[in-house]
Amino acid sequence: MKIAFVYPSFESIGIEYLSASLKKKGHKTKLVFDPCLFDDAYWKNNLLKKVFSFKKYVNMEIIDFSPDMVAFSVVTDRYLWACESAARLKSVYEDIPILFGGIHPTSVPERVIKEDFIDFVITGEAEKPIVELADCIEKGRSKHKVPNLWYKKNGKIVRNQTNSLIEDLDSLPFPDKDLYKGELNQIGGCYNIITSRGCPFNRSFCNNNVLRKLYENKGEYRRRRSVQNVIQELKQAKNKYKINQVNFFDEEFFLEKDWIRDFLPIYREEINIPYFCYINSELIDKDSLDLLQNTGCISVALGVETLNPTLNKEALNKKFSLEKVHKIITVLKNTSVNLTVFLMFGIPGQTEEDLIEQIKYFNVNRVDEIRTFWLRCYPKTDILNIVKENKHLKTDKVGLIGKGESSFYLGGDTYNADFARIIQVYNLINFLPKKIIDFIIKNKIYRLFPQRNFKNKIIFLMILKHNIESFFGKKSNYTFLFQKRYFFYLYYMVKKIKREITKKIL
Numbered sequence: 001m002k003i004a005f006v007y008p009s010f011e012s013i014g015i016e017y018l019s020a021s022l023k024k025k026g027h028k029t030k031l032v033f034d035p036c037l038f039d040d041a042y043w044k045n046n047l048l049k050k051v052f053s054f055k056k057y058v059n060m061e062i063i064d065f066s067p068d069m070v071a072f073s074v075v076t077d078r079y080l081w082a083c084e085s086a087a088r089l090k091s092v093y094e095d096i097p098i099l100f101g102g103i104h105p106t107s108v109p110e111r112v113i114k115e116d117f118i119d120f121v122i123t124g125e126a127e128k129p130i131v132e133l134a135d136c137i138e139k140g141r142s143k144h145k146v147p148n149l150w151y152k153k154n155g156k157i158v159r160n161q162t163n164s165l166i167e168d169l170d171s172l173p174f175p176d177k178d179l180y181k182g183e184l185n186q187i188g189g190c191y192n193i194i195t196s197r198g199c200p201f202n203r204s205f206c207n208n209n210v211l212r213k214l215y216e217n218k219g220e221y222r223r224r225r226s227v228q229n230v231i232q233e234l235k236q237a238k239n240k241y242k243i244n245q246v247n248f249f250d251e252e253f254f255l256e257k258d259w260i261r262d263f264l265p266i267y268r269e270e271i272n273i274p275y276f277c278y279i280n281s282e283l284i285d286k287d288s289l290d291l292l293q294n295t296g297c298i299s300v301a302l303g304v305e306t307l308n309p310t311l312n313k314e315a316l317n318k319k320f321s322l323e324k325v326h327k328i329i330t331v332l333k334n335t336s337v338n339l340t341v342f343l344m345f346g347i348p349g350q351t352e353e354d355l356i357e358q359i360k361y362f363n364v365n366r367v368d369e370i371r372t373f374w375l376r377c378y379p380k381t382d383i384l385n386i387v388k389e390n391k392h393l394k395t396d397k398v399g400l401i402g403k404g405e406s407s408f409y410l411g412g413d414t415y416n417a418d419f420a421r422i423i424q425v426y427n428l429i430n431f432l433p434k435k436i437i438d439f440i441i442k443n444k445i446y447r448l449f450p451q452r453n454f455k456n457k458i459i460f461l462m463i464l465k466h467n468i469e470s471f472f473g474k475k476s477n478y479t480f481l482f483q484k485r486y487f488f489y490l491y492y493m494v495k496k497i498k499r500e501i502t503k504k505i506l
C-alpha cells in the first residue's frame, strides 16, 4: 500500500520513524513537502508567501504518487495549514483516506476527528498503529483492533484502546532519512537524531504533561536507546550521507549521567562530527561541561525562559537556579562551544521590570545568541489553567487554542505590545556593544521601537557580523542553524522559479 506523508517547513523525525516501520512491512511511502516560505516563525510576508507558494504542487505531487492513504503530521501551529491542505485534497479526490497524527491531534483528538475531511486520527506513538491501519485498509479488514485509532463508523466516532509505550526503543528501525531525499536535509549536511523519548519534568507549557496523562499506567515514560544503537545509526548515516553537523534533538540529553559518560567518548572516537545539543542548567555539572568541550560539541541551547525564580517556579513549574545558569555562561564563554539562550515572554505575572533586569544581566554576561519566544499555551497543557485562572488571556483566545487558531507569528497567545518593543533590545544585544544597550535602557529608548518584530533582519546582520569575525579567525558558529535557514530559503525560491519557468516553456 502507498502512503504519502505531507509535512511543512522542517524535517520531522517522527514521520521518518513511521516511514521506516511502514517500509519494513512492505509498504511504500513518499514525502510531499511544503517549505512554507515567508510563512513561518522566522519570516512572515503575505506578498512573498503568495509569490513563493508551493500549495499547488502539494496536491499535484500527492496525485502523481496515487497514494492509498495521505498522512498529515501536525503541530498546533500548523493545524490550520494541514486542515486547509487536507480539505483542498478531499474536495478533489474524495476517496483518498486522510489520516492525522502528531502532537496536536494527540492533544485534542476529539476535536480533530470531527472534521469532515479527516477519516482517521492516531494518537501518541504511532509506529505500530500506522502499520496496522495500513494493513487493515489494504486487506479490507475491520479497524476496531488498531490501537490508538479514532475513526468514524455510521456517522459515529469510535475510539480504540491506547497501546502501551514502546518499551525498547532499540527495537525500532532507524528513521527513514531517505524520505527527505532531494529536500532540505540535503542542504548543509545536518543530521537530526533523537536518542530518547519522554521527559520526567512537568513544565506547565510543555506537551509532555499531555502525553504523560495519555500514557498513565502504560509503561515507563522516559526511555533511552542504547549507546550502541545510536552509534550504529550514526555510523550508517556517516557512510551514506555527507554530514557536517549532528543535532541531538533530545529534550533532556544529559538526564542519564552514566549514559552520557559512556556515549560521548565513543561518539568522539567513532563518529567525530561536530554536534549540537540542548542543555538543562539543572542537569549540567562541571563534568558535563568538560565532556561537551572534549567531545566535539560546537553549540548548545539552554532554555532559561526567565531569570525570575518565582515565575519559573509558579507559572512554569520549572526548577531554576541563577547560580547554575551563571556558571554555564561563564564557563562556556572561554570555550569553542557556542551558547544560545532561550528566553520566554508573556509569562503570567512577568513585568516590564523583569525584562529590563534581564537585559542588564545579559548585557554584562554576554552569550553567543539570545533567542526570544512568546509563551504559547498549547491545548491541554497545564499553563492553560494558570492563564484562565488569572485571566492572563482573553477568554475568546483560550477557546481558539484547541482549534489551533491562535497565531504564532506576531507573538501568538500572549503577545503584548510594550514587551514586543523591549524584545527588540534582546535581539540587539546579539550584536551591539554594551554601552549602546546601556544607553537604550537608561533612556528608555526602547519605547520608540516598533512593536513589529524585526528579528529576521537582525539575524541577517548577525550572520554577516559572525561571517566577518570568522574571516578574521574568531570563533563563530552559533548562527549555524540560521545560516542553514537562509540556504533553505534560497534553495526553495530557486526551485519555485525553475518550476514556474519550466511550466511556461512547456
Ligand code: B12
Pocket (backbone or CB within 6 Å): 008, 009, 010, 011, 012, 013, 014, 015, 017, 018, 041, 071, 072, 073, 074, 075, 076, 077, 078, 099, 100, 101, 102, 103, 104, 107, 121, 122, 124, 125, 126, 127, 130, 194, 198, 205, 206, 207, 208, 249, 250, 251, 373, 378, 379, 408
Ligand atoms: C526536535 C523538535 C523540534 C525541531 C525539529 C522539529 C521536527 N519537526 O521534528 C525544531 C527545532 C525544528 C522544532 C521546531 C518547532 N517546534 Co519543536 N520540538 C521538537 C521536540 C523536542 C522533539 C520532536 C521529535 O523529533 N520527537 C521524536 C519523534 C519520534 O516523536 P514525534 O515527532 O512526536 O512523532 C511521533 C508521534 O507524535 C507520532 N506522529 C508524528 N507524526 C505523525 C503523523 C501521523 C500521520 C501519525 C499517525 C502519527 C504521527 O508518531 C511518531 C513516532 O512515534 C518536540 C518535543 C517532543 N517531545 O516531541 C518539540 C515540539 C514538537 N515542538 C514544538 C513547537 C511548538 C515547535 C515550533 C512551533 C517552535 C517555534 N515557535 O518555532 C517549531 C515548529 C515546528 C514545525 N514542525 O513547524 C512543540 C509542539 C507543541 C504543539 N502542541 O504543537 C513540542 C511538542 C514541544 C513542546 N512545546 O511541548 N522542534
